Amino acid sequence: MVYIRQKTLHGLKEYKYSGVDHSLVSRYLLKPFYNNVAINWFPMSMAPNAITLSGFGFVVFNLLTMLWYNPTLDQDMPRWVYASWAIGLFMYQTFDAVDGTQARRTHQSGPLGELFDHGVDACNTVLEVLLFAAATNLGQSWNTVLTLFGATLTFYVQTWDEYYTQTLTLGIISGPVEGILTLCIVYAFTAIKGAGSFWQQSMFETLGFAKGGIIPDYFYQLPFNEWFMPIILHYHLIPFVFYVGLINAYSVGLIIIAHLTKNPNFPMYNVLAVPLGLAVADSMGPVIGLWPSVLGFGTYQIAFTFLCMGLAIGVYGSFVYDIITTICDYLDIWCLTIKYPYNEKDEKKKANNAPCLPREPHRALSRSSPPINPAYNASPTAPTTIAPAPLRILLLHGYTQSGPLFSAKTRALHKAFQKAFSPRPVHFSYPSGPIRLQPTDVPGFSPDQLDAASQKGDKEEVEAYGWWRRKDSDDGTVVYKGMEEGLAAIAKCIKDEGPFDGVIGFSQGAAAAGIVASLLEGGHRLRGFEEAEKKSGMKYPDSFREKDGFVQAPMKFAVVYSGFRAPGEMYDGFYVPKITTRVLHFIGQVDTVVEEERSRGLVACCEEERVVVHPGGHFLPSQRPWLDACVGFVKEALETGERTGEKEEEERVEDMDVPF
16 A cells, blocks of 8 residues: 555655744753753764664563553552653653754754654553553553543644644643653652552542541542543453554554645545444444344454454554655665764865866767777876776656756665776766746645745745656647757757766656667667658657767666656657667556556567566665666676677778778
């Protein structure tokens, strides 16, 4: 199941955290402790999410001790257990608060951090309900159920508020601050008193109030745990609490995803709540006398409860895995480790001392142009060793992206190439499409967003570009408006920054990469366009022609991610005859933007069908296996190209009319 749709992924790039904390305890006590003491416990190399997860480990340990000593929630435990709960919960609160500071100082702030933080908080909420019930000996009773309802409802409403206000607001007294501290005090006080049975005593009598007077006997006899607020209830409440807690965690996760991606549709539906509703209806039947219970009040009801808990674990686990992998792939980050460590000194050095490498003089090359011999320009005193020529690759971004944005998305790919081809320099060039898109051109755009921006006075244009615009004609044909302009921009980049060894593209840029590789293949491509023109097809672009041939020699390789063929006979010149350049196609199994069938259409237009299928969606995968596949293909293509070049050169020498 895809929890983040491709059309909403761009909202992750616009994420900005907004939070307000009015707590006086937090301002004057906790934050000074976090910023001056606790933050120093963690190295700069530790990812913020790893801190959050480590803090949650204290709560998990507390839960395990509860299950060992008090699985029925109504037994006394050793003092050290209660004390460890107080310490563990305070450590969790500290770690949970410090992860934001760690994110800011390591420059790792982003939407995944907020999602991870809220998800762990939602899980901690339900676990603390069980720990609180065990500490106060509430037992498996309606009091525990009411505590669960109050805690989860509060968390849900607060997340609901953040979705609509776009700001996380904590009041003067809030659950994440004063609520957690109150629980720490309860656990610590229980440890001092020696057992949870202390909370079963009459509150008024324990506090020293005399019996009688204005206090009724009923209220005078109420124990502390009564002032806080069938078979499953009394014997199997723990799996039921886990199930309900995961329902809440799943709902909160869906709301946070909608908040981060700026999805205007609030997630009202929760599939995990369906079994709960059916169980309630089944139990209510005999009470109101309208229908008999299907589950009964014995074995089937117990089995259904554990089945629901298993279902909740499976669905929520799938949700967590899917959103983490999707966001990590899209933003090119890792979840629990820092993929690109930030070093302020190194960043300043890079900015101030960026080397300016000498560039090779550009010249137009035809298919028959001889290779440039660097020895021709060597002086008599030049060293005998010649530095390897840079590997130059042209990278073409997708629709609604830009060169700088695509550069950020392909940092992992760039580093993989640098490592694989060292000491040979690797230069990636990132031109931006010439067609600047309007907000209404962006997929998933809502007119409500434009109205909201106008009310705020925000007239800034979106930094989104394309190589062409698609237009569907009334007769069903598809026309790419502005394609000549887009190809001219690519040709200009080739002249200014090339020649290039290969081209890599994503989505619309992948389609353009296939077109560029095709256009540079020489005479047989010109003949293909001549045949296409006879059928009202597009003519060969003038921008790719030079007086002595083409803007550069044929590409040695092309790599296309989520590519597709330009549809219709108008563009047959690009694909008939088939593309002879070596092309590697990456296809996402769950790509809903460019379906596999469309990508296979481009594969069929290439003489060599090389395809890699990855399990993701519409993005450039940055995990090691897919990076290695790309690098390995490029190495193979370059080696094959060099051997072919040597063979052709030898053949030309043998055919020459030489005087010997």
